[in-house]
Amino acid sequence: MFENIRADFMCEYRSKKGSRSIDYLQWLLLDYGLQAVVIYRFGRWLNFLPKHSLVWLITLFLYPLYWLMSAWTRNAYGIDLDQSADIGPGFHIYHFGGIEVRNCRIGSHCNILQQVKLGSAKTTDKTLVIGKSVYIGAHAHIYADVTIGDGATIGPGAVVTEDIPPYCLVLGNPGRIIQRDYDNSALL
Amino acid sequence: MSLVSKYILMAHRRRWPDRSITFASCLWLLACTPGLRLLVIHAMARWLHLKRIADGRTWYWRITYSPLVLLLKVAERHTNKTDIQKDCEIEGYICLSDQGHIILGAKKIGSGSVIGARVTIGRSHVNGGRPIIGRNVWIGSDCVIYGAISIGDGATLLPGTVISKNIPANIVMQGNPARLVLQNFDNAELRDLQDLDAIEYIKTKWDA
Numbered sequence: 001m002f003e004n005i006r007a008d009f010m011c012e013y014r015s016k017k018g019s020r021s022i023d024y025l026q027w028l029l030l031d032y033g034l035q036a037v038v039i040y041r042f043g044r045w046l047n048f049l050p051k052h053s054l055v056w057l058i059t060l061f062l063y064p065l066y067w068l069m070s071a072w073t074r075n076a077y078g079i080d081l082d083q084s085a086d087i088g089p090g091f092h093i094y095h096f097g098g099i100e101v102r103n104c105r106i107g108s109h110c111n112i113l114q115q116v117k118l119g120s121a122k123t124t125d126k127t128l129v130i131g132k133s134v135y136i137g138a139h140a141h142i143y144a145d146v147t148i149g150d151g152a153t154i155g156p157g158a159v160v161t162e163d164i165p166p167y168c169l170v171l172g173n174p175g176r177i178i179q180r181d182y183d184n185s186a187l188l
Numbered sequence: 189m190s191l192v193s194k195y196i197l198m199a200h201r202r203r204w205p206d207r208s209i210t211f212a213s214c215l216w217l218l219a220c221t222p223g224l225r226l227l228v229i230h231a232m233a234r235w236l237h238l239k240r241i242a243d244g245r246t247w248y249w250r251i252t253y254s255p256l257v258l259l260l261k262v263a264e265r266h267t268n269k270t271d272i273q274k275d276c277e278i279e280g281y282i283c284l285s286d287q288g289h290i291i292l293g294a295k296k297i298g299s300g301s302v303i304g305a306r307v308t309i310g311r312s313h314v315n316g317g318r319p320i321i322g323r324n325v326w327i328g329s330d331c332v333i334y335g336a337i338s339i340g341d342g343a344t345l346l347p348g349t350v351i352s353k354n355i356p357a358n359i360v361m362q363g364n365p366a367r368l369v370l371q372n373f374d375n376a377e378l379r380d381l382q383d384l385d386a387i388e389y390i391k392t393k394w395d396a
Contacts, residue, residue, distance in 0.1 A: 032265075076266040078289070097269030097289045098306065114291060115306060115330075138308045139332050139350075156308075156332045157350035157364045173348075173364040187313045 001045035007089035008037050011109065014188075015092060033093025036079040039069045043083055085119065088132070092188075095138075104128035107150065111188055113138040120145055131166065135187040153184040191231045198281040199224045222268045223284035229260045230272040237274045283379075285329065294333075298323030298341065302379045304386075305329040312336065312352070322357065326375045328386070344375045346390065 012034050013022050028035055043066045049055050074080045079093065082102035090109035093099065099112065103119040104127055112118070116136050119128050120143050129147045136142075137156035148154070149166030160175040169182035196214050199221065200207075207213065218225055236253050243249065265271055268288030272278075276292050280299025284290060287305035294309045295318040303309075306329055311318045317336020321327075325339055328347035333339070340357030350364040360370040381389055 078269045095271065095291055096265070097291070114308060115289065135313075137332075138310070138334075139306075139330065155350075156334060156352075157348075171365065173350075 001041050004041050004089040005038055007108070008034060008041075008091055011090040011092040011111075015094075032073070032077040032079065032096040036073040036077060036081055036099075037087075037091050037093065039066070039073055040081040040083075040085075040087065042066055043070060047083060082119075104130060106130045107132035107134065109133040109188060110136070112136045113140075113156075115139040117141045117143070119143070133184070133188055135184045151184060153182055153187065189231070189235070191235070192228050195224065195227050195231065195281055199283075202283065221286055222264075222270070222288060223286045226264055226268065226270050226272065226284055226290070227278070227282070229257070229264055230274075230276075230278065233257050233261060233272075233274045234277075287329075294318055295320050297321045298325065300324040300379065301327065303327045304331065304347065307331045307333075309333045324375065324379065326378050342375060344370075344373055344378065347387075 009022055009024065009027070012027055012031060028038065046059055046062055046066055049059060078097040079099045080101065081087070084103045085101045086105045087101070088106055088108035088110070091106065092111045094111065095114040098115040100117045101119060107130060109132060110130060113136065115138055124145065126145045128142060128145050131148055131150035131152065133150065134148055134152050134154070136154045137158065139157045140154045140159070142154070142160045144161050146160060146163050148160070148164045149168070151167045152164050153169045154160060154175070155169065155171035157173060158170050158175040159173040160170060164170055164177065167181050168177045169179040170176065171178045196217065197209065200209050200214060200217055203217065203221070218228065236249065236257055240249050270288050270290045273293040276294050277296045279296065282297055282299065282301045282303065284303050285305040289306040290303060291308045291310060293311055298321055300323050301321060304327055307327055309319055309321065312335040315336065319333050319335065320338040322339050322341035322343065324342045326344045328345055328349065330348045331345050332350045335352045337352065337354050339351070339355045340359065342358045343355050344360045345351065346360065346362040346369070348364065349361055349366050351361065351366050355361060358372050358374070359368060360373045361367065362369050378386060378389055
């Protein structure tokens with residue numbers, strides 16, 4: 001959990017280019033996306049704790065804490081990071097409101113923006129898979145169980161229904177590949 | 189704070205055209221319309237921001253006004269998921285949707301514009317340019333406008349439009365990628381309608 005959270009803070013640090021040091025407390029209070037991601041990591045950590053008899057006593061108190069905090073991020077910020085999503089380290093959320101992430105596997109160093117909806121509601125063995133360092137623009141919807149390659153860029157308002165190869169720029173509804181070999185290092 | 193009273197009077201006239209304006213009705217209006225509340229809080233935050241720039245960062249501005257404005261802004265974020273950047277210049281009265289999820293980071297928004305629910309107007313992450321919205325623009329719900337662009341006066345963006353290029357005046361755009369629907373369209377009637385009736389109005393224009 002702590003390595004992942006450190007990677008999330010480093011991602012936040014990179015996005016704030018003017019800041020000189022990592023201000024943990026202020027960022028946790030004022031950056032709602034970071035707060036939601038940290039609470040999600042805490043929930044995942046609880047789920048994967050070893051199942052000993054004494055650990056069960058600790059989780060009895062920590063689970064209600066997690067439920068309260070996740071309900072807070074869901075209702076107050078509109079950021080719903082479900083436990084069915086497997087999110088890699090260095091996840092960064094810009095802004096807040098209308099974010100739903102469920103039933104998907106997300107690689108490391110991905111960025112999402114507000115009103116982004118990822119993952120289908122149905123639970124099959126095939127899930128949505130998103131590669132490393134993918135940028136997903138505002139209001140983008142990915143409901144289908146597709147595979148999105150490393151370094152892909154999903155433009156604002158795009159609706160993706162097909163598999164996307166690595167390093168592609170996808171725009172429009174329905175989503176179409178506008179450019180291959182698109183470098184999104186400036187966006188992340 | 190003449191700007192705040194102007195916003196409240198304009199909203200009052202828009203919402204209850206036949207009712208007399210009293211202090212109690214103005215308070216009730218502020219309590220029941222989140223869009224107006226957001227605008228008023230933004231006016232306060234921007235006034236503070238400009239004052240700070242004029243004076244330099246002095247400690248008494250920080251202590252007296254900024255905790256109150258920050259508290260109001262955070263409360264508005266939590267209840268409506270709305271956020272307006274303090275460097276976004278709004279000239280005159282604009283009408284914001286009461287349903288929330290609005291994020292505004294434009295450089296300038298003209299007077300008389302109408303902005304629907306779940307609208308994002310912000311900077312491009314590629315070059316950091318911010319849009320300039322003209323006067324009397326009608327922006328439907330779920331629109332995204334980004335990049336260093338300008339949108340002409342009296343333009344109409346139908347719901348669900350994504351705009352990243354310059355738009356001329358008096359034009360109707362729709363879709364993602366955005367395409368031109370109508371030219372020389374006057375959206376005065378559309379802007380006078382409340383949010384729910386606007387969809388029906390567009391449908392009637394569509395058939396005609």
